[in-house]
Amino acid sequence: MDTKVSFIRSLCAGEIEQDVVFPYPEMDPDERELLVSVLDSVDALLKDRGEDFRKWDVAGEMPPEFVDELRQFGLFGLIVPEDAGGMGFGNMAYSRTLQQIARHDASVAVTVGAHSSIGMRGLKLFGTDDQKARYYEKLATGEMIAAFCLTEAGAGSDAASVRTTAVEHDDHYLLNGTKIWITNGGIGDFFTVFAKTGAAGARSKMSAFIVTRDMPGVSIGPHEDKMGLRASSTTSVYLEDVKVPKENLLGERDKGFRVAMAILNSGRSGLGGGAVGAMKRLIALTAKYATERKQFGEPIGSFGLIKQKVGQMVVDCYAAESAVQVVAALSDRGYADYSVEAAIIKVFATEALWRTADEALQTAGGTGFMREYPYEMVMRDSRINRIFEGTNEVLRLFIALTTLNDVGQDLKEMASSLKGIFDHPIKGFGVLYEYAVRRASWATGVGTDKGSLTKVHTALAAETEVFEDLTRQLAGMADVVLRKHGKNIIGKQFATRRMADVMIDLWVFACVLSRVTAAIEKDGAEAVAPQIEIARTFAGQADQRVRQNLRRIDRNDDELIKSLAERTYEDLAYTWDVI
Ligand SMILES: Cc1cc2nc3c(=O)[nH]c(=O)nc-3n(C[C@H](O)[C@H](O)[C@H](O)COP(=O)(O)OP(=O)(O)OC[C@H]3O[C@@H](n4cnc5c(N)ncnc54)[C@H](O)[C@@H]3O)c2cc1C
Numbered sequence: 187m188d189t190k191v192s193f194i195r196s197l198c199a200g201e202i203e204q205d206v207v208f209p210y211p212e213m214d215p216d217e218r219e220l221l222v223s224v225l226d227s228v229d230a231l232l233k234d235r236g237e238d239f240r241k242w243d244v245a246g247e248m249p250p251e252f253v254d255e256l257r258q259f260g261l262f263g264l265i266v267p268e269d270a271g272g273m274g275f276g277n278m279a280y281s282r283t284l285q286q287i288a289r290h291d292a293s294v295a296v297t298v299g300a301h302s303s304i305g306m307r308g309l310k311l312f313g314t315d316d317q318k319a320r321y322y323e324k325l326a327t328g329e330m331i332a333a334f335c336l337t338e339a340g341a342g343s344d345a346a347s348v349r350t351t352a353v354e355h356d357d358h359y360l361l362n363g364t365k366i367w368i369t370n371g372g373i374g375d376f377f378t379v380f381a382k383t384g385a386a387g388a389r390s391k392m393s394a395f396i397v398t399r400d401m402p403g404v405s406i407g408p409h410e411d412k413m414g415l416r417a418s419s420t421t422s423v424y425l426e427d428v429k430v431p432k433e434n435l436l437g438e439r440d441k442g443f444r445v446a447m448a449i450l451n452s453g454r455s456g457l458g459g460g461a462v463g464a465m466k467r468l469i470a471l472t473a474k475y476a477t478e479r480k481q482f483g484e485p486i487g488s489f490g491l492i493k494q495k496v497g498q499m500v501v502d503c504y505a506a507e508s509a510v511q512v513v514a515a516l517s518d519r520g521y522a523d524y525s526v527e528a529a530i531i532k533v534f535a536t537e538a539l540w541r542t543a544d545e546a547l548q549t550a551g552g553t554g555f556m557r558e559y560p561y562e563m564v565m566r567d568s569r570i571n572r573i574f575e576g577t578n579e580v581l582r583l584f585i586a587l588t589t590l591n592d593v594g595q596d597l598k599e600m601a602s603s604l605k606g607i608f609d610h611p612i613k614g615f616g617v618l619y620e621y622a623v624r625r626a627s628w629a630t631g632v633g634t635d636k637g638s639l640t641k642v643h644t645a646l647a648a649e650t651e652v653f654e655d656l657t658r659q660l661a662g663m664a665d666v667v668l669r670k671h672g673k674n675i676i677g678k679q680f681a682t683r684r685m686a687d688v689m690i691d692l693w694v695f696a697c698v699l700s701r702v703t704a705a706i707e708k709d710g711a712e713a714v715a716p717q718i719e720i721a722r723t724f725a726g727q728a729d730q731r732v733r734q735n736l737r738r739i740d741r742n743d744d745e746l747i748k749s750l751a752e753r754t755y756e757d758l759a760y761t762w763d764v765i
Contacts, residue, residue, distance in 0.1 A: 190522045193696070194530075194585075194689050195592040200661035201636040202654070207696045208641040210508075210704035211515030213278050221279040224264075225286045231259050232290035236560075239291040242417035243563055247409060248293060253373055256298065257328030261287075265302045265310060270322035277452070277514035281459030285507075288463030292567035293417035295460045300369035300418075301325075303453030304575070305332025308378045308394055311448055312437035317396060321376060330398070333374035335365040335423050336446055343580045345380075346389055346443055350425060352381035359383070359395065359435070361403075361428040369574075371406055371421030375399040378449070379425065380442050392442035396434040403428035414566035447525070450575055452517055454528040457575055458510035461535035464568060465503040468546040471560065472496055475550050486549070495545040501727070502538035504720045509697040510535060526589055529581040530693045533686075536571035536578065543568045582686035583679065589689060590664060590675065639696075643703040645711045645718060649725040653695055656732045660688050663736050680744040684735040691728040698724050 193206040213221065242248050256262065264280050266272025275283065280302065288295040306325050309317060309332075324330040341348040350363020361381050368374070377397040384390030397404060407422030437445040476487030476496060486492050513531045516524040547554035547561040554561040572578045637657065642650045667685060671678055702721040705714040754760065 189520055192523060192526065192589075192592060194526045194589050194693060196636075197657055197689070197692060198589055198593045198661055198664040200658060202639050202657055202696075204639055204641045204696075206516070206521075207512055207700045208703070210700040211278065211511060211518075212704075214276075217276065217279050220273060221275070221282060224260075224273065224279075224283055227259055228261075228283065228286045228290075231255060232287065232294065235290065239293070239417070240563070242293065244416075246411060246416045248297065248417040248419070250373075253297070253328075253331075256294070260326075261298050262301050262328035262331060263326035264298070265307070266322050266326035270318065270326055272322070272326040276518035277455045278511060278518055281455040281510055281514045284456045284459040285463035285466070288460040289467045291417075292460070292464060292564070293415050295463065296369060296415050296418045297331075297373075299453075299456045299460055300334065301328075301332045303456035304334035304449055305370060305374065305378060306376060307449045307453050308334075308436050308445055309396065311452060312394070312445055314433075316433060317436070321396070325376060330375040331370050331373050332376040332378065333368050333370040333423070334449065335368050335371075335377050335379045335397075337365060337367050338363065339366055343577055345446060346392070348380055348382060348392055350379070350381040352383050352393060352395060352430070354383070355429075358429045358431050359393075361395065361397065361425045361430055363425050365423040365425070367410065367420055367574075368423050370419055371423050372409055372419035374419075377404075377423060378436065379423075380446055381425075383440055383442070391440035393439050394436040394442045394445040395430050396436055397425070397428060397430055401428050401430065412570075414563075414569055416566075451525045451528045453575070454532045455510055455514035455517060457571065458506065458513065458531040458535040461539040461568075461571060462503060462507045462510055464564060465499065465506065465539050465542045468542050468561075468564060469496070469499050469503060472499065472546045472549050475553070479551075479553075492549055495549055497723075499542045499545060501720050501723050502542060504701075504717070505694050505698050505724050506531070506535040506538045508701040509694045512697045512700065526585050526689070527693055529576065529585050530690045532575065533578045533581050533585070534690050534694050536568075539568050539571060579683075582683050582690075585689055586682045586686035587675070590668060590685065593664060593668070639699070641703065642699045643706045643711070645706055646699060646702060646721055649699060649721055652725050652729050653692070653699065656688075656692060656695075656729065659732065659736055660692060663688070663739060667739065680742065680747075681739050684739050687735050688732050691732050695724060695728045 188205070191203045191206055193203050196203045238252070242252075260273065261283075263272035264275045264283055266274070268274040273279075284295055284299050284303075287298055306321075309321060309325070313321075321330065325332060336345055336348065338348050338350065348363070350361065350365065352359040352361050359381075361379065363381060365371075365379065368377075375398055377399070379395045379397045380392050381395060382390050383393040399406075403426040405424045405426070407424065410420040412420060473487070473496060476492050477485050479486050487496070509527075509531045513524060513528050516527065543561070543565040547565055550559065550561050553559050556562070576584070637654060639650050639653055642653075663685070667675060667681060671681070675682060698721050702714065702717045705717050711718060
């Protein structure tokens with residue numbers, strides 16, 4: 187299989203690279219066996235702790251004794267290779283484990299997840315043998331807990347603007363700066379820190395370093411008082427004249443932005459798994475409540491409006507789970523670049539969870555609002571997912587702009603100008619201007635074999651047709667958008683967002699078709715009828731959303747909305763009243 191093909195990019199050219207998504211990925215049997223026993227341990231550790239999680243949420247802290255229990259259960263060693271004392275999980279098994287933890291508590295999931303998904307992921311992806319020999323075992327046992335230190339007061343979404351400096355000396359770098367909102371900051375000993383190593387200037391190049399808590403000059407701020415994930419540790423990390431040995435440089439010098447993005451990409455199936463776990467919990471809670479609570483002499487679950495909510499939760503959860511698994515598998519199989527698909531699952535799964543949390547609370551009515559019940563806590567805990575590890579707005583820009591830019595890659599003369607695109611997906615888009623004015627016609631896979639989806643089971647023939655048709659629509663619109671806007675697409679965020687939403691729907695749609703096909707092939711269409719219904723429902727909904735988004739790229743009220751926003755910035759208020 188060609189591991190360099192990008193599914194979404196090909197889709198924009200009207201080509202369906204089905205081998206990326208078909209057959210639906212399966213776990214290695216040995217890994218699966220180990221995973222099942224780990225999931226059992228997770229349940230044994232967490233299942234009767236609801237009262238504790240509630241207490242720690244109110245207190246805003248997780249007791250150190252419980253963190254010790256997580257260590258004893260080996261939950262910090264999930265992705266560390268077996269020969270270094272870990273479980274050696276690939277992303278599929280890792281993501282499924284986070285799903286199981288998140289079914290019990292989000293603060294626990296984020297504590298374990300920040301360690302493996304982002305804290306020590308840089309060591310796994312870029313570490314030298316010496317670095318791994320020094321840290322792997324301690325990270326596997328949880329003797330060292332890891333944290334990822336990128337964000338600063340002036341550098342949130344614009345991560346390249348960090349101001350922490352790393353000045354080179356004979357045998358070390360001297361680090362100075364302040365990182366904020368660092369998950370596991372208060373309990374961490376191993377910090378993946380990003381600092382400027384280029385010439386002076388806000389946007390100069392940065393590098394990644396392994397910094398340990400015992401290094402003189404490292405100190406930690408107080409525990410942040412947060413809306414959700416309250417028991418998980420979030421603190422500032424201060425670096426004051428910290429001497430970091432040169433052998434602690436992680437990856438290549440000046441390539442820190444690339445290191446940070448690779449870590450976040452690779453970790454996204456963990457966050458996606460966590461979101462799916464929380465959705466499964468909410469679905470179980472809602473089903474129970476809806477069947478037990480009676481109004482007007484009937485269980486509320488018998489009413490159409492409640493069924494609509496629960497059915498939609500199931501479709502959203504199945505779709506998110508399907509796509510998370512495919513992205514995890516792409517990472518396990520060594521795909522060269524699945525960053526767009528990874529960004530898609532982050533956006534889709536976190537928004538699906540938010541809708542689910544909202545509808546679960548609504549189904550529970552006033553009960554949902556009471557702190558005595560779990561709904562409000564799950565909702566508070568879920569909210570951050572759309573913000574951290576790349577906000578969903580910035581990820582949408584990344585999805586659409588990177589893809590559309592990549593579409594032009596076949597033009598040889600553009601290749602050199604495209605080099606910086608990974609570091610600067612938004613700025614780098616300027617090269618498309620040339621493409622847009624030169625390209626007179628758009629060669630797409632439409633009408634050829636490449637525009638067909640042949641691997642879907644025939645029981646899903648109608649849905650396959652919908653997918654193929656939407657692909658043609660996307661390819662056509664990509665052409666129109668590129669020709670119309672060229673480099674100015676950077677400033678057209680309304681259009682970019684719609685393109686991103688179309689891409690999100692089509693990637694998730696493809697993953698659902700693949701999963702249901704595998705299910706039919708294994709057990710027969712009759713046995714998996716509910717999954718076929720899910721695929722049908724998703725197909726119908728995606729069809730409507732995609733068409734609406736594409737239609738509104740040209741026909742919309744964007745200028746009116748923009749002008750209302752600009753007017754509000756001038757007044758700094760809503761200026762109308764009824765008196
Ligand atoms: C509980 C918690 C845990 C965290 N854990 C960590 C951690 O472990 N390590 C770490 O390094 N960081 C961590 N963070 C920081 C987190 O990653 C950042 O909050 C996030 O990247 C967004 O940055 P910001 O908050 O500065 O928002 P901003 O970047 O200021 O964004 C504000 C708003 O503007 C939008 N926006 C920004 N730029 C654009 C644009 N170009 N176009 C359109 N809209 C835009 C955003 O989408 C957002 O809606 C954590 C934060 C929280 C709250």
